Amino acid sequence: MTLLIARRVALSVVTVLLATVLVFTAIQLLPGDAATQILGQNATPDAVATLRGQLGLDQPAIARFFSWLGGALHGDFGTSLVSHQSVGAEVGRALVNTSLLAVITIVVGITLALVLGMVAGLLRDKWPDVAISTIALVGMSVPEFVVATVLVLLFSITIPFFPAVVVAGQNATIAELLPSVTLPAVALIFVLSAYIIRMMRTSVIDVSDSEFVRTAVLKGNSLGRIVFKHILPSAMLPTLNVIAMNVAWLVGGVVVVESIFNYPGIGTLMIQSVQTRDLPVILLITVLSAVVFVVCNLLADLISIALNPRLRHSRSAR
Template sequence: MIARLVLTRLGWAVATVLLSVILVFSAVQSLPGDAATQILGQNATPEAVATLRAQLGLDRSPLARFGSWLGGALTGDFGTSLVSGQPVGPEVGRALLNTALLAGTTIVLGFTLALVLGLVAGLFRNRWPDSVISTVSLVGMSLPEFIVATLLVLLFSITIPIFPAVVVAGRDAGIGELLPSIALPALSLTIVAAAYIIRMMRTSVIDVLETDFVRTATLKGISPARLVGRHIIPSAILPTLNVLAMNIAWLIGGVVVVESIFNYPGMGTLMIQSVQSRDLPTILLIAVLSAVTYVVCNLLADIAAMLLNPRLRHPRRAR
């Protein structure tokens, strides 16, 4: 069953990645100007622009350029940056590692806290812990990322100067240079993403508490700690896995707003810079990585759900 799921998802993954790349390529093509005009500026002569376009290969038809890029991508060559003239792989790889550091910090600390808070809210339904946690999560869901990030900067960088307002380290900086500046971006992402996880976990816990097997286990005298650890958490976390997967993919794919506000040298910042300069090979590689991340995270969530719930592995028997 799991092998069939993986094979089916791999087929859909290829189609999803290809469709994403086509849409991104078409969107960039519809933007005014190209890399040549962005590099030379508005005061450049038409002859200079035409010469640079020929050097960059922009004088070819869009279909020919996309076919050439796709053929190279299938062999592992994702092209050369139209701005720097360097292969896009190493540059995007460094940005991906920086975003992975930020995402990993958010996942380990923020998502764990969100699951615990959602569990507590569900166990203490309609009591003061549930009211406090639900109110905070509702506020987090209502505020967009840029508002959360701005408020954190005002609070912890200006009013109480504990953390730096922006990241001053460049894309080539090591982990030691980025860690001192990662607190506010990670906290911003945690507040936004954790709110949805808390609400989903709370709902799942409440649904599990109302099932017959939990009531039966309670009547048999199972201790509350064992009931929560052995029965409630494994069952409640199943519906939450897809929400976790989507948030992880959202983080790894590059959180554009938060990274831009804090000048964090990750995938989101690189994507904005690449769109501004019309650096198409870099944009396409970021699109491929983002699509692959979404597909892989959702596949892992489905596999984890099947491993935790035997009924999903044998649907016919469950009937």
Template sequence: MLSFVARRTAAALGTLLLSSLLVFLAVQALPGDVATQVLGKDATPQAVAQLRGSLGLDRPAWERYADWMRGALHGDFGTSLVSGKAVGGDVAQYLGNSALVAVITILFAVTGSLLLGIVAGLYRDRWPDHLISTVSLVGMSVPEFVVATVLVLCFSVALPWFPAVVLYGPDATVGQLLPAVWLPALALAVVMAAYIVRMARTSVIDVMASEYVTTARLKGLSTWRVVTRHALPSALLPVLHVIALNVAWLLGGVAVVENVFNYPGVGKLMLSSVQNRDLPVIQAIALISAVVYVACNLAADLGAMALNPRLRTRGRT
């Protein structure tokens, strides 16, 4: 078991190192000159050269990458070219707001989709399965910004239960943001849950048709016991990775939804940073996204090991 954990952890660290290099190279390969973009086209060559020197753009790329990684390991991502503040503090503030949406989305999407997927699998080819499958296919087909727009029309215009947009800035408290969190979370949950429902349904159908489930039924065990003790642990194994990918997707999908609701989260910060060519902020958010993606996949691997005893004993045979 320890060797399994060690291998997965080493692979995760190697992936993060490669991701950080790709993020740095991709940002550096963006067309145009950062100093000219910041100062404007009317800036003098002397001012542009001075800003390039202060930003370290006149140094070799490998030195800038080493300095950036050294600072990132200590939580220092540099200084924003727009606000002049530390990137780490700004990103942490926006990231905390996005985390509020993400936590609510995960609670609704994961629990709801697992229940719906299990019901659809147990009632295969009957009306609950047809209804759940149809709704999940619609959720997979409709983009998140369309879902967000429909939710605004339904629950902000027709039924004014929730605010359509957020009027607070990134320094808003949880109490101020809480009324406006539900529609973005629901929009993301609809899209996210659709994929998990489909995978959970397929997995439950496959497991319920397996030999060991048939044997458990022949022994006279109740359907509830067969499902909870024998089917679900195996059925959840492939679903864990789908959940991990969808949780990691939240950082990308939330950018569109946050823009629709004017929510002060990390997605909105990313869009504004791209427009303003704020490279330190872009690099920080991209690296944090890679960390979230790798952490979710590592958690899925460890969860699969906990559910599947063969993974825990593979190194002993």
């Protein structure tokens, strides 16, 4: 078990490093840089060259990357090329705002998806299953930006119940953000839950048809005991990976939803940083996104092993 965790952690570190290198390279291939974005198209070549020197952009790309990497390994992620503030502080403020949205989405979305998937699987081919499966298929088919736009049209314009955009800035408190977090959270929950519902439904149906569940029924076990002791633990195993992938997807999905609602989180900051070529901010957000992705997958594997001892023995035997 310890060896397995060590291998996965090592692979995770390599994954984060590769993601950082790829993003750094992609930004270098884009036309222009932070100096040209700050000064505008009418800037003289001398002014651009002077600002590039002040920002350190006149150094070779590989030297700038290893300089950033050396600082990052010591917890120093540099200074924003645009705001000249600490990148860690700037991203930290946006991360707090995104965490509020993400926690609501994960807690409500995953709980709702597991319950609905379980109900659909236990009542397959009946009207609750048909209704839940139809909603899940719609959620799987419609992109998050379409869901967000429809929610704005329905509940901000047609029925002006929720604000269409968030007017609070990056320094807003949680209390100031709560009234505006409903529609972004609903948009993310709708898409996040769809895949988990479908996977949970399929797993419940497969487990319900297995021999050990039929044996438990013949022994006269109560429905609650059969569901929570026999069906749910086994059905959760294949669903965990889907949950992990969808939580990791949330990092990308939140970028789109935050931009639509002008939510002052990581997604909005990422778009602004790409537009201004603010490379230190982009790199830190990339590191955070990659870490979330690998941690979600690692936790899914560990929970699967904990729920199914056969996986533990089979992997340790390799």
